[in-house]
Amino acid sequence: MLSNIRNLFYLVDFPVKTKLALAVIGAFIVSLLEIFGVAATYPLILLVSGQSIESGPLATLAQLLGTTDRQRLIALTGIIVVSAFIGKSLFTIGFRWWQSGFVNKMELSARVNLLGLYLDSPYPDHKKRELSKIHTNLVTSMAQAYRMSIFGGLSLLTNLMTITLMLIIVFILSPQVAIIAVPIFGAVGYAIPALSKRQLEKISHQITKADQISWFSSMPALSAFREMRLFSVGDQFVEKYKRGVEMSAKAQRQQGLVNELPKNIMEIVFIVSIASLAVFMFSTRDQAEAIATMGVFSVAAVRLMPAINSAMASLNVVRSGTAGVLLLNREIEYFKGISRYSALPSSNTVFTGDVDVQGVSFQYDPAAEPVLKNISISIPANKTVAFVGSSGSGKSTLVDIILGMLPPTQGSVTCGGIPISADLKAWQQQLGVVPQSVYVLPGNLKENVAFGLPETDIDDAQVISALAHAELNELVDSLPNGITEDLGQDGGRLSGGQRQRLGIARALYRTPKLLVLDEATSALDNKTEHKITQTIEGLAGEMTIVMVAHRLSTIKKADIIYYMKNGEVVNQGSFEELSELNPEFKELVELGKL
Template identity: 40%
Template structure:
């Protein structure tokens, strides 16, 4: 699309220049055929040529702006209704984000995956095909399998980001999609790449919480759980130390630990780790894996990983392959 746009943006300039030159040549030929002498034609041609070449840049700008508007309009039309809703909410000073649910879905015993299937729109092949297994509360479960086997798709369904084509995920017998927001209140998610704002450690851990409502005692508790407490205490500004844009002042392991601390700040019952240590060196990965293992039994941990060493001490693994899921010890 960009290639076509750039081509169409340059084409009018060439056409305008060609038309002007051809027009001047045609005028010369016509004048000569009518019997005009060359010395009579030159002043007229000079005036016309000067006017044409002064107008050409303006004509090019008008055409380029017109092309730019036409190129962007389809996207704008797609977003227009959403932009209008945001504008109206802003004018009324109402919240534009989802409100935090007042309660959590009860989770006392087990998460059950029951005959779960999923296929992306317009793709016939099932990414997940009739998979079933159970995750008892407090267990550390590893999700393994080759790329494209459906691990991330399963995690997205568990997080409530995708709805299954068939089957369900239930918690103590209740379908999570009957009240997805109360189920999501139980979850915390740690991705491979942690996003940090150019703010303090305190602000990054309690991301999204109003500054007046941040619980510093809980901040210190989750720093201890993520094994960052001693490091933070040694800093001159403590938890008020700024981390820099995207956490440039911290090491990769420290950024990942802040991601874990952020997840624990919301006191989840289920912690989902999606390749959370794959970008780290072996020593740092082992250190963070040891930190995660200390949470074993306190909360349910579901970890997606390619390195089997990360999952060496999990209670059991679920292997995804060819749309199926198998429990392996």
């Protein structure tokens, strides 16, 4: 478990070891102050009970304080005891504040860095991930790992130091009492956490699973609100959400019970021990010494009980965070073994010329059938090229390889004779992509066109130019605040055609040399599709355009059309040439006329 917790520091972007050392030192100081206050009560009780000042610990105290007057000694000792407890309390408050800030800063850093790692991971791996698990790791697992396991572990360390030093004091004052008390409290302190360990780990996994169920039922319903309403399945999503919430509530109730049991059991042990000690002391010692020892033991026990309870509670908290620690460790081990996109070098290579795909094959898994098979094609600069074919023919995979999102299993992609893999970042900075479904960010129009750039870095003139090229001037004029108008939740104020034009404007804002449209018009009506096709045709010659299309009306004027089947390019040519060369393409053309 300690190695797993230590592994969590991988996600923290500031030095941790020094602050952990300070946390240990601070915990030791808290324990020392606690013990000093308890130890100081022993001479105070001896003084109050009338013990002789001429010998023993009181003689030493009188010499240190420079007086043999009992009343003065009582007053001075009382001030020392009170000062010790006040100092301990003030230091503990400040130390806990610092410790809490340290752990919170660790969690904040880890959350931010983990999201960065997810966004930095290879595209094929990202496609396999479930959003609900990413959400769980960023929220629930983080809280369990840092707030519960690490902060709980530091609290446990402080309490263990206090308990150890307290038992040492008891042993010094009365070895016989310590010999009896230590085994009793030790056995109980060991048995209770040992018995609850497995249950707490089980509860931890239940809470994590419950969070996934709740997220997986609530977010899809809210994201697909229209379908949810039209299909009248809201009750089903609510029912699934209810199951997750109920599971979480049940697990947290069990966790609360398990955390409360140690405190109540220890209180029973404490009362029984005090009663047994009282019988033992007053039957074997003189009254004054018995009263003093009982007094110190009572004070120690009063301070020891919260420490033991807190130690067991902290141990339970640490164990409750087990699931989060294990989940994050699994992710950390994965991220340690991958090549991160941000780590790729870039010399800002300027790619110009034709894009050549040479002998490219691709398969997602070594044991699986190839998705692409030995494809060699050319995409001339500033020409329009289209890929068509039935679903599963490999069109989108080939485009992802051209974009540099997927590395080919065999072969290469070059631009102007330079492999795009030589400077992948520079290559991708020269691309623009319009997907089939354009995601609309929460915010205004210009923020959506600039997509992800800070507002201070957005060029308004370039935004307006991109919108004009995408033929969205009419939309801008209709908005009261122009490009600063908020577009509503998920772009609710945009029509389907406007959403796709926004995607085109977003791609054009970065002045790409290669524009890729991946099924960008397949979900639109014929009239809107025709308008967007005209927009795309208006860009022809200004940049290289690559289109993936099912509907052939969008690619009639393409310079080259590649027809794909079963991961291979079987024919190529203009629209008219393919209609003559390929019977399947001709059939698609005839169906399109219908």
